[in-house]
Amino acid sequence: MKSTSLSLIAGVVALAAVTGFAAATAPGDGGTTEAKTATRLPVERSSLLCPAPGLSDLAETTYTSFTPAGGGGGGGEAGTAELKQSTSATAEDATGKGGSKNKKDKKTADAGKPVVSLKEPGKPATADASGADTPALVGTATGRLAPGWTAQQTTTVEAGSGRGLLGVSCTGPDTDFWFPAASTAKSREDYVHLTNPDDTAAVADIELYGPDGSLKSDVGEGITVPARSSVPVLISTLTSEVAEDVTVHVTTRTGRVGAVIRTADDETGSDWLAASADPSGTLVLPGIPADATSVRLVVFAPSDADADLNVKLLGKNGAISPVGHEDLHVKSRMTASIDLKDITKGEPGSLLLTPARSNKSTPVVAALRVVRGKGSGQEVGYIPATAPVGAQATVADNRAKGSTLSLTAPDATATVKVTASAGSEGGEQVVKTYTVKGRTTLAVTPPVPSGLKGGYALTVRTESGGPVYAARTLSIPLNGVQMFTVQTLPDDGGTVEVPAAVQDLAVLDD
Template sequence: MKTGPLSLIAAAAALAVTAGVATLTVPDDAADGAGPATAADRIAVERTTLLCPRPADTELGETTYTSFTPAGEDGEGTAELLPAATESEAADEGEQQDDKKDKKDKKGDAPDPVAPLKRAGTPVAATTDEAGAPALVGTAEGAFAPGWSVQQTTLVTAGDGRGLAGARCTAPDSEFWFAGASTIDERRDYVQLTNPDDKAAVVDLELFDKDGPVDSETGDGIQVPARSSVSVLLSTISEEPSINLALHVAARSGRVGAAVHAADEQLGGDWLQPVSEPAPSAVLPGIPGDATSVQLVVHVPGEDDADLAVRLAGPNGSITPAGYESVHAKSGMTTSIDMQKLTKGETGSLILEPEDGSTAPVVAALRVTRGEDSEQEMAFVPAAAPVEERTTASGNRPKDARLSLAAPGKAVEVRVTASPGSEDGEPAEETHTVKPGTTLTVKPPKTSGTKGTFALTVERLSGGPLYASRTLRQEEGGIPMFTIQTLPDDRGMVEVPDAEQDLDVLVD
């Protein structure tokens, strides 16, 4: 046949053209080998997936979603959230695959997207008071993908779990760690698992208490159907009630989003979000100054015990809290410490650092309580990942939002930008310096004509490591309701290594 030689000739010609273009773009000093190797290019991501958990199932709640992408990238883009099926809906769909076309005809058009983004730099908000609102699967593409963030905030005015519950919608993954969950009678903690893909995922859940792994068979092999959400009550996978647990979520196949909703009879409700990956040290930023109780929960997933030195980075520097100088956490077990009156009126960040040569990775989070007696509310602060370049907190209102910026090592210069509101307004920005070993509380920059919710974008300009969180507060019925979200880097830019054409690959 003659097609083989012709194909090889065409392929060689195409490679020669490509090689020629590459040669034309090589810098002069690199052409003769005299210059250093070219660094990898940094380009904006072109697609981002985020998953928002199913809100608490209550008739007394209202949930607001705020979608936002920082301005900066040119070109077209889309960003929207679509409802995931519930477990029962997914089962019904699986039983009726042969009638899929008829079902679509009966249901009508596809569901409308939630808070579809119209342009970068301006947030879009949507609100629902629907009991049992679904989890959401979100996708941003093109110019809307780099740095896309979605905040889900639910206000529950009465009943178990009443309070302000905030969740930063997160990317799917195959593994998550949580600290601070509970299976006691006063708490109802659910883990919400959402599968964004077109194939089913299989997930294992493991709980760890003060004595080690919790015996359970019901946490293994949980099926999460395609593009669906499954809710699991943690007390159903634990034979004995226990407080201050660590939870490990691991996908055997596929990937999921995971978040834990905790509802307490006395302390209200909020979301536990995943901690950063287990590491020998941890930074937990943004403990409110008026916290009446701070509970530290530490789990050691490895084979060695962990010895941790404790520092509190406040507005004026770092101290070693009296009575809480160090933590010894045993391998495979979960340790909790009640740190009463830790902050003493000043916002701070807890810093855990290995001591005595300890290298054991740890999982850590705080349960923070504000208020007194029957007017208390709780929130959680997981160990945070550092902000390498940029991060965004969506869903703010001018009087209700505060940023906590922590610099555990060197000083950091930071730019904070407030976007226009979702209904109207102008942006504003400020530059701040976070002194070494401190936590700086930042109010939103004053904007003009802001209506609706807005976003706060934090950019690390120079200096050492930066950790950040955002607190939302709302007084309701005399209860100081609040929620805290840590702010990891948005990973809007990725490195793409340079590559050169090598025609030797055509030689056998």
């Protein structure tokens, strides 16, 4: 038999083994080969990257790792889910700080040890870190711990220009990220954190766009991110131009990275700005707090066409158009922004952006800069446009008090099931079902596990109707400031569509 035929047989067998549902009838049996439809199977491997949370000796960070129960991944294999220190960042930091040889050796040794190791689905694992020298984390989950694996990094900084509650859902690696709502203003100090999970170096480009278009930069190209390390880049060093609202575009020439922006403002504190959902003609930005004192919308049109958008606030009782800001014109490759002030007027809401003309839909990216409080009590948070919950979405690091879950149905009424997991140190899961009326936002205090000890995770599943978009606000009062952070809940990608495989022995004929 020819080697080509042997290769084809091996390919058919391997594909059948992977999918597990290939079907065929042998020739001569009088049957026919029947192709079956594609199905969704749990993923068997997931990757997450958490940026370095430091920049302050006062930083106190909690990591929470969680996989929802019932994922059924890895064919029943136990698997692992571990977050480890990024090795290069650890070594460089120890050297740069002038640490002793013993300190450097210890940090290098610690780089290979898990900071957080998850043992089972349905129960979070947590770890704490302190200080400015805490490195980025690189993580992988396999087997039954891979489907829906989620990690949250929450940092509290009590004082200084970087003070605030900074929360971010650790991101998966990719090659393309959009960040509206960054800034090169004198009062801001924004860093792009690039983390490389792989064993070879990645090369990234950073482009900046202001209200008048591209900002000149000679140093934003060809940024090398060494293997399994993290590189912070101060945005204001990439250009001499000053702009209050800047859109940051991160792409990679080689390799892949996780990307997120840490913002800091002299008056409103700091938080993480996560990437916007992929460019689209319709976007949803869920979870504006009821007591927001300032809401600023930042939008960017990456294509060659201008975008004309309708702006709607989806509140408790329906959709309204903000007076004076019913629509927004966004020029091609320019950043547009509008100050919506205290748009929610004491009620929670979400923002819906749709094409102003039904026959013209231009893709855009968007984010909200949200401020709560006044004067010295101000605190900032960010809400990027996000994808819908889909089949399942999870957010980790919820506390006994201070969590608010916002659910938005921009079209049809929907029903969702919310599961509060077991606690990291004790407690039993609780499940509750909510109905979200079409064109409204429902903000609730989420269920809390019975007998809760430690932190817990929330998993949202769409039961009917929809689509549904969700965000979780975590609030922690500290020194008279209502510190907060908002994380959106897009579909966790715990399953993937696998095409049906069919044996066709005709390909073996000479």
